[in-house]
Amino acid sequence: MKENFSRLRGFQDIFGEDLGYFELIEKTFRKYAKLYGFQEIKLPILERTELFVRGIGTSTDIVRKEMFTFEDRGGRSVTLRPEGTASVVRAFLENNLINLPQYSKIFYSGPMFRAERPQAGRLRQFHQLGVEWFGGDEPLIDFEVISMLNEILLELGLHDSTKIHINSVGCEICSPNYKEKLKTFFDENKEKFCDDCKDRREKNILRIFDCKNETCRVTLEKAPKTSENLCDTCKHHFDTLINLMTKSNINFEINPKLVRGLDYYTRNVFEVVFEGIGAQNAIAGGGRYNHLVEEFGGPYTPAFGFAMGVERTIIALKQKEIKLPEENSIAICTISENEIPKALEIAKITRGKGIITHILSYYGKISKQLKIADKLNVKYTIIIGEDEVKNNTVQIKNMLSGEQKSMKVEEITTLEI
Numbered sequence: 382m383k384e385n386f387s388r389l390r391g392f393q394d395i396f397g398e399d400l401g402y403f404e405l406i407e408k409t410f411r412k413y414a415k416l417y418g419f420q421e422i423k424l425p426i427l428e429r430t431e432l433f434v435r436g437i438g439t440s441t442d443i444v445r446k447e448m449f450t451f452e453d454r455g456g457r458s459v460t461l462r463p464e465g466t467a468s469v470v471r472a473f474l475e476n477n478l479i480n481l482p483q484y485s486k487i488f489y490s491g492p493m494f495r496a497e498r499p500q501a502g503r504l505r506q507f508h509q510l511g512v513e514w515f516g517g518d519e520p521l522i523d524f525e526v527i528s529m530l531n532e533i534l535l536e537l538g539l540h541d542s543t544k545i546h547i548n549s550v551g552c553e554i555c556s557p558n559y560k561e562k563l564k565t566f567f568d569e570n571k572e573k574f575c576d577d578c579k580d581r582r583e584k585n586i587l588r589i590f591d592c593k594n595e596t597c598r599v600t601l602e603k604a605p606k607t608s609e610n611l612c613d614t615c616k617h618h619f620d621t622l623i624n625l626m627t628k629s630n631i632n633f634e635i636n637p638k639l640v641r642g643l644d645y646y647t648r649n650v651f652e653v654v655f656e657g658i659g660a661q662n663a664i665a666g667g668g669r670y671n672h673l674v675e676e677f678g679g680p681y682t683p684a685f686g687f688a689m690g691v692e693r694t695i696i697a698l699k700q701k702e703i704k705l706p707e708e709n710s711i712a713i714c715t716i717s718e719n720e721i722p723k724a725l726e727i728a729k730i731t732r733g734k735g736i737i738t739h740i741l742s743y744y745g746k747i748s749k750q751l752k753i754a755d756k757l758n759v760k761y762t763i764i765i766g767e768d769e770v771k772n773n774t775v776q777i778k779n780m781l782s783g784e785q786k787s788m789k790v791e792e793i794t795t796l797e798i
């Protein structure tokens with residue numbers, strides 16, 4: 382292929398085994414999202430730029446340097462969505478879902494776009510599976526949503542290698558005091574921070590925790606902690622969640638440096654960290670955002686949600702050597718064209734039984750058909766010749782043992798596939 386047709390960096394084709402894992406993750410997520418009473422919404426991939434600028438925040442890395450933004454034909458600034466929460470809130474208000482109780486819990490899935498520097502586990506187009514719960518500030522909601530995610534991890538077999546990092550970033554009452562303390566700490570250690578952090582100090586000091594620079598990270602070890610600077614209400618909210626988590630079987634730890642890379646969070650935030658997949662080890666993240674609905678012109682509507690990253694979860698599943706459910710299939714080969722009607726008849730029976738069936742008659746000589754059957758990794762190959770048509774039988778070959786025998790057509794449905 383000519384180079385100028387090649388894939389863009391950070392964009393992937395997903396097929397084969399990875400697609401198998403993709404489907405498994407999505408199926409498991411959907412199962413639990415529905416069991417917990419979430420309603421699905423399909424959202425546009427392209428939105429007005431302003432939605433994300435207002436929703437995610439001008440000081441975030443996402444808005445500052447990672448959005449795929451361009452002018453559409455009408456001269457409007459539009460952006461490929463970098464995340465789903467802002468769009469869900471827009472849809473929630475725009476479609477008056479706020480008046481439909483069944484839509485207080487919404488789930489979504491699909492591609493997101495961030496122009497980050499690509500590396501293992503960090504893509505420019507990646508897929509998220511997310512849920513958002515509107516209308517309650519009780520820590521029990523935070524707990525139920527985290528429990529749901531924990532059940533997904535358990536069913537996928539990732540539970541024992543993941544840890545939920547949890548923190549509280551406070552609210553509009555305690556956060557300003559905390560930010561002042563952090564600024565004082567920053568000013569005392571100014572020379573140890575990078576230029577990007579100096580900029581972050583001016584725009585939103587909390588964002589210094591997003592810095593990937595090693596010196597900044599080490600310096601931040603000694604920074605005042607959000608969880609030690611909460612107002613009584615936030616502290617009680619956080620402690621209640623921690624109590625509920627402690628009583629459950631959820632593997633978690635309090636991470637005082639966790640502030641999440643989006644500005645809309647209030648109170649409890651969390652990330653699911655998978656040990657051993659390198660720097661990009663957060664396979665899911667989320668938290669409470671009590672003022673985003675108001676930010677977009679709606680009434681005060683506290684909310685909580687998370688999104689999991691499909692590609693990073695795939696890496697985790699592969700690392701843990703989680704087996705995919707086997708998809709068994711059969712091939713039908715014919716000696717000559719005369720047996721094709723019989724092949725079609727048999728394929729109807731096997732497909733009717735839910736067996737993946739490849740008719741290989743179109744590939745020419747029987748020897749070639751058999752070679753293809755071998756490569757397709759099918760469990761059985763059915764071979765039909767003149768005699769088989771006459772006797773209403775088939776030759777059936779077990780591809781694993783190599784054993785071949787004659788079988789009545791009616792008996793095909795009794796095969797263990």
Ligand code: HAM
Pocket residue numbers: 463464465466495497502503504505506507508509511512513642643663664665666667668669685686687688689690691692693
């Ligand atoms: P986020 O932490 O930015 O949160 O993204 C959620 C997950 O998406 C991450 O944990 C990660 O698995 C995956 N992800 C993010 N960026 C990339 C990337 N460049 N390449 C591959 N995977 C990536 C949010 O997006 C929030 N909207 C989550 C939320 C929902 N908060 C409340 N409700």
